[in-house]
Amino acid sequence: MAIKQLLKRTSGWLYLNSSVGRQQLHGAGVILMLHRVLADDNAANLPHRNELCVGPKAFEHLLGWLKKHFDCVPLMDILQPGSLRSERPKVALTFDDGWRDNAVNAYPLLQKYQVPASIFLSTDFIGSRQRFWWESIGETLWNSHGEKARAHLIECLQQLGRPLPVLCDDPDAQRRSLALLHFLQALKTLSPQDLNHLTDACPQESLPQALDWHQVRSLEASGLIRFGPHGASHAILTGLDDQTLDEELSRSRQALLNGCNRPLPVYCYPNGDNDERVRQHVADHDFPFALGTGTGIYRGANDPLALPRFGVSQRTARNPDLLSWRIYRGARP
Known part of the structure; x- marks a missing residue:
């Protein structure tokens, strides 16, 4: 695995520093997806x-x-480029969900390096105590809130027919964490009601997980950050009927209009899930652009309602040449 990673990093470095790579990326835009x-x-x-x-x-x-x-550059400089052309490729940072740590930990570094970013808010969570299920369930099962809370949640999972795998008790932290990752991914198939029930079974954190509207307005006033909608309840849009889908889109749009001065004309699909029906509804709500999770670079010819992004993890942030390798693969004709 180490050799494979080394080859990827080397290939990525060579790509960004070669005439071929610079030519392929000339005039292109790279959109990155982060969360926390x-x-x-x-x-x-x-x-x-x-x-x-x-x-x-x-x-x-x-x-x-x-x-x-x-x-x-700001995201809109990629989606609606002006007349000024640069010899270097453009990159725009996007953050999904609206986590409080975007303001506390990310923004000071964005300000230090003068890197603009777009944050897409799951608007029901902003300024509320509502919690993201992945974080609450994951950290409770990781025992971040004590054994009593973990045991109670395990019992609730068993009642739903989702017993915790034995590997989630492995003494090795890496193996235990990997097993928990796979288990959390499998929980995505549960209904929103079941996920809310499990989240309610988790202890309340001392601080809200999401930004509040004062933080949103303060970040927007900096001129470095803009905001767009990432659903209202973070429901997977492809699983909603037409009426519920329209209500979800309207609620998130109205929240942004009320809470921001210049909300982005860009929708960001929760979990990246979209299909032709969802894209049509998004267009009907006057969004000319929407972000998915498919990988690739943006050249202006992509479907504007299914824009590609490259996800950034701790692994790729520590080793950005791995990211350049993925950009290389996404830039190939």
């Missing part, structure tokens, strides 16, 4: 956190690397 920036890199290294979480040292390393190889 934790206060501690060791916490972000664990497999069940790695995909959605980045530590501050890794994030700062990523920002320095991006500034070296790309023009770091």
Whole structure:
């Protein structure tokens, strides 16, 4: 595995530093997808956190690397480019969900490096005590809130026919965390009602998980951050009937219009899930652009309602040449 990673990193470095790579990326845009920036890199290294979480040292390393190889621009500079052309490829950072640590941990580093970003809010969570199920269930099962809370949640899972795998009690932290990651991914098939029931069975954290509207307005006033909708309840849009889908889209749009001065004309699909029906509803709600999770670079010819992004994990933030390898694969004709 180490040799494979080394080959990817070397290939990625060569691509960004070659005439072929520069030619392929000329005039192109790269959109990155992040979620959280934790206060501690060791916490972000664990497999069940790695995909959605980045530590501050890794994030700062990523920002320095991006500034070296790309023009770091607001998202709309990629989606609606002006007349000024740069010889360097453009990159835009996006954050999904609206986590409180976007303001506490990510923003100071974005400000330090003067890198703009777009944050897509699951608007029902903003300014409320409502919690993201993945975080609450995952951390309770990881025993972050004590054994009593963990035992109670395990009992609730058993009642739903989802017993905790034995590997989630493995004494090795890496294996235990990887097993928890796979278990959490499997829970995505549960209904929103069941996931809410499990989340309610978890202890209340001392602080809300999401941003509040004061933080949103303060970040927007900085001129470095803009906001767009990422659903209202974070429900998977493809699983909603037409009426519920329209209500979800309307509620998130109205919340942004009320809470921001310049909300982005871009929708961001929860979990990236979309189909032709969902895209048509998004267009009917006057969104000319929407972000998915398919990988690729943006050249202006892509479906504007299924824009590609590259996900950034703790692993790729620490080793950005792995990201350049993925960009290389996404840029191939």
